[in-house]
Every structure is written in structure tokens, then in C-alpha cells.
Amino acid sequence: MRVRYFPVAAFAVLIVAIQLATHVTDSAYHLTQLTMTAYYSLLIVGLCMLIGYAGQISLGHAGFFAIGGYLTAFLTTRNLAPHQGKAVVSLLSKSGMLVSRPDIYGGDLLTVHPLLSCMAAVLLAVVIAYLVGGPVLKLKGHYLAMATLGFGIIIYRIALGTEFLGAADGISDVPGFPLALGLEITGKSSLRVLNYYLAWGLVILGMVLLLNLIHSRVGRALASIHGAEDAAEAVGIPTARYKLNVFVLSAAFASLAGVFLTHYNGGIGPSEASVMKSVRYVAIVAVGGMANLWGSLSMSLILNYLSLRGYFGTFDDAVFGIILIVIMLFAPDGLLRRHLFSDLKRLVSRNAADETAP
Amino acid sequence: MTLLSVREVSKRFGGLQAINGLSFDVARGSIKALIGPNGAGKTTLFNLISGVLEPDSGEIVFGGAAVQEMSSHQIASLGMVRTFQHIRLFPKMTVLENVMVGRHVHSRAGFIAGMLNLPFTWKEERRIREKSLEILEMLGIADHARTEASSLAYGQQRVVEIGRALACEPKLLLLDEPAAGLNMRETNDMGGRIAKIRDMGVTILLVEHDMSLVMKISDEVVVLSYGEKIAEDRPLAIQKNREVIRVYLGDDGC
DSSP states (O other), rough: GGGGGGHHHHHHHHHHHHHHHHTTTTOOTTHHHHHHHHHHHEEEEEEEEIIIOOOOSSSSSSHHHHHHHHHHHHHSOOOOOOGSSSSSHHHHTTEEEEEEEEOTSOOEEEEOOOOHHHHHHHHHHHHHHHHHHHHHHTOOOOHHHHHHHOOOOOHHHHHHHHGTTGGGEEEEEEOOEEEEGEEEEOOGGGHHHEEEHHHHHHHHHHHHHHHHHTHHHHHHHHHHHHHHHHHHHTTTTTHHHHHHHHHHHHHHHHHHHHHHHHHHHEEOOOOSSSHHHHHHHHHHHHEEEEEEEHHHHHHHHHHHHHHHHHGGGGGHHHHHHHHHHHHHHHHTOOSSSHHHHHHHHHHHHHHHHHHHHH | OOOEEEEEEEEEEEEEEEEEEEEEEEEEEOOEEEEEEETHHHHHHHHTTTTSSSSSEEEEEEEEEOTTSSSSHHHHTTEEEEEOSSOOOOOOBBBHHHHHHHTTTOOOOOOOHHHHHHHHHHHHHHHHHHHHHHHHHHHHHGGGTTTTGGGGGGGHHHHHHHHHHHHHSSSEEEEEEETTOOOOHHHHHHHHHHHHHTTTOOEEEOOOOOOOHHHOOOSEEEEETTTTEEEOOOHHHHHOOOHHHHHHOOGGGG
């Protein structure tokens, strides 16, 4: 067992402890928000790779989240029964990629299987990330931030203005997502505990993949691009390709998060694509220490949970805006930096030395 | 035998002809120095050779391949690696990690293999670490392997940068002012290191202002002035070249 996996085990224990605590205190309803927090955290850790490790900002990741969520919502609610004669529909039907279920009026609904819609959603997000990332990642700093912000706004306006995506109402009545072994991502309260573990299990899986990545040759290359791009290029690292790949990777995480949360919530609305969501994600990565997957994950757990429980009230967006401003002003390297403890120790020992000095 | 051949290369920045029809060769296994007054075009030439800039005209041939249109990372993977005049380390990584990045072109684990932590990457990582430690030991800075690169003394940072370049196992090492900012003792050590690297079979092209270092270690010297070559010869002959003396000291010196 390698040292890098110890925190994973510790985190898994924490997740179990939280569930047990809600069980003992008879407050299992908290698990709903904690499950939603898990899916947002999936996006956060992907974004942390992009911002913290590779040093490339994105203010458009809510866009990728929405692409995933909206496409799966659309495909799994669109009734294909009237189109049964068409070749594509019958082909899908024969390969078992369509499911039939009763709609709320008692009629029969024929829709795409969530597994297929999930794959389609992630594929679309990946393709768009490649197309957008190619030109956009040539930019640096503020310019990259503005370009990705523009992308996010475009996605938001499309979601808000498109009739078949439900315009301002979004899409509702999205079915659960049946996985293997009888597991299902769904908001049914009877499956609440199961879904809580399922969601955090997916986050832990994502964390293991990303922790492996940052400790690999690729992780070193990404960190070197962050440190000195020209020098990375000079020792043979194709910096443009690596930046694009990590951008696409983070977009895939974001779209998966969008797919899962949409099936869990049973719907998605345009607010998921809004710019303030993107700002919130960046703020969480920043307060989590930028190049610190565990810091970002723990901050995501705390802040998303508080926000979803409504502790910030009407100041919800303002809180995250203020967090971002304060972090940029006073701790641009992030709050929970990798070397926070050694820095604190040095600070304390310096003070101690001052006191002993005559 | 020629390793690098610069042929009729020109580069213009707006109204400034930075490099003008420049040609010279670097023989395999030699140390060649580029000197010239400030603004002669030495760093521009380095950027052209290493692929940071593209020449307006002319050809740069490295190991038989025309490289003038390749990007930096492609040129590096062919075996031509540079250092920078202003040290460009990865500041938040340790000395060892800095050098390990240099092993990039000699390893192959990609995004998928990295994320899945595939068994072949374990062996690869171990080899990367061993080789990098070997290089640090050869350069005499293995004691600092776990130190954060930005906290090292300036002279040591230069050595780390060279170590990182050596990790690529270059055929040709381009050193941009390796002695800049070093004191006399450090400069002397640096000269010894460069000679040692050459003895390992690495060809070296360097830009340097410290004449005692240049004259001591170079096999041949190219003198640039206003983007043109005014002399190319062995160090002793360069010292007596009237044109070189005129460029450095002015007409009155003659």
C-alpha cells in the first residue's frame, strides 16, 4: 500500500462516519445534500487538476457540467415512441439501448437508456472541450479566463433560450440511472443511504485516478508547465498537447458530474450553467489550496454542503464571490497550500527564536 | 564530423536585422563558444537554433535533419537541449523532481497509464528516479535532492538546470551564459563541469561573456557583431584577431 492511498482510506472512514452520525441523530435528510455535494465535488477535483496542477484557469466549467446534464436529461425524457418506424430508433431498440416506462399520465414512454445517454453526454463534452480548448489554451492568464468565461456564457444563453431544453424551466422528470448490480442513481428517499455511498464511492474512484495521475510522469509534466512553460518545452514536453489533454480531462469530469447529478435530482435547470456556478467552482479550488486535491475536496464538501442546506441564504453567490476576492488578495496560492504546515511551523519557530533573542 | 550546421540563417525583428546570413558548423564532441558584444544577436541565435523562434530564411541542420521549422519540444526530443540565460527552474518542485522532468522524452507513460497506475509505469518511475539521482551525484548536488529548487543558491540553481538538461541525454547541449551571476570560484567549477560533460560525449555550444572561461574550455570560438559572423577560429587566434579587438575595444585599441 502506497502512502498516497492512506488519505483515501481516511476519507472513506469520514464518509462512513458522517452517514453513521446522521443515522444516530435521526437526520438522514442531510444525506440528500451531501449526495449532491459529492457530484459537485467530482467536478471540483477535475477542475483542481486543470487550475492547480497545470496552472490553466477556466471560468466555463459550469458549461461542461450543463452540457453533460442537459444532454442526458434531453435524451432520457424525449419520447421516441412516435418515431418507432425510423431506422435509427429501431436499431437502438434492437440493441437494447431504449427503455420503456410509463409517463405521469399513464401513457407509454420510449426513451434512450441512461447508459447510452451518459456516454453520449460525456462524448459531446469531450468533443466540445477539444474544439474550444485548442484555440483558447493558446491564451494565458486574464485572456484565458475571459475566453473560458465567454464559453460559459454562451452555454448558459443556449440553455436559457432553447425551447426543447425547457428554456428557463429546464428539463424535469429525468429517470434514475440504473448501474450494474441493482444499483441506481436516483433521488428516491428509500435509496437515499445507498445513493450517498454510491456518489462518494464515485468521488473516491475519481480521486484515486487523479492522485495516480499527479504522481506519474504526466503529473510532473503538468506541474512543470505550471512552473515554467518555456523550460518544460525545452526539455521535450509538448506543452500545448498536455494543456489540451488536461482541459479535456477536467471537462469529462465536469460532464460526468452533470450527468450523475441530473439523474439524482431528476432534472436540470439553466442555473446549473450560470457563470456564478463557474465562479463558485474556481473559488472552491482556490480556497482549497490550488494544487491540492485533498484541500479542494474537503472545501467542496464543506462549502457545497453549507450552500445546499441554505446556510448562506440569499447571499449564496455573494459568499463565493467574496471568498474568491479574499483568497486572491491575501493568499493567491490558496488557503490550504501543500506546504501550509511547514510554513506555519517555520513561522512559529521564528517567533520562538525572536523571544529567546536578547 | 558535423553535428549542427547553421546555414545562411537570417532573422529580422521589424526594422532590426538581428541575424544576417549567418553560417557555422559545430563538430561532434567539441565545445564551441559564441561571443560578441551586447546586442550582437547571440540569444536570438540560440532561440533560432532551439526552435523558440523560426528563421526568416536559411537552414538549421541537426544530426542530418532540418530542424528550423520544428517546435522546441520536437527539437529537444531529437537530442538538442538548452538552458536559459535567466534560470528557468520549476520553482515549487524539488531538485530531484526538476531533473526527473528532464527524463520526459525517455519515458512513455501517458494520461491513461498514469491514471490507472499501470505496472509498467512503476518500473519506469524507478528508472527515472535512479537515473536522475545518478546525474545529481555526477554534478555533486545529490545532497540537495529533496530541497525545493527555488530555495537553492543561485550558482546551485544553474547546476540543477544543467542537470535537468543532461537528464534528456542530449547529443548537443546549448548553454546560454552558464557563468552569468557566478563568482570566480563558481565559474571555475562550472568550467570543470562543462569539460566533464564534453568528455562524456556531449557536444556543447555555449554563449558566454566570461572570456577567461571561454578561452579555457572552448575548442573553437565564433564572434558575432550586429548579427554577422566576423571571426571563427581557435581561442588563441581569436585573441589576436584585429577585427575582434576592434569590435570589443573600439578603433582606438588598434
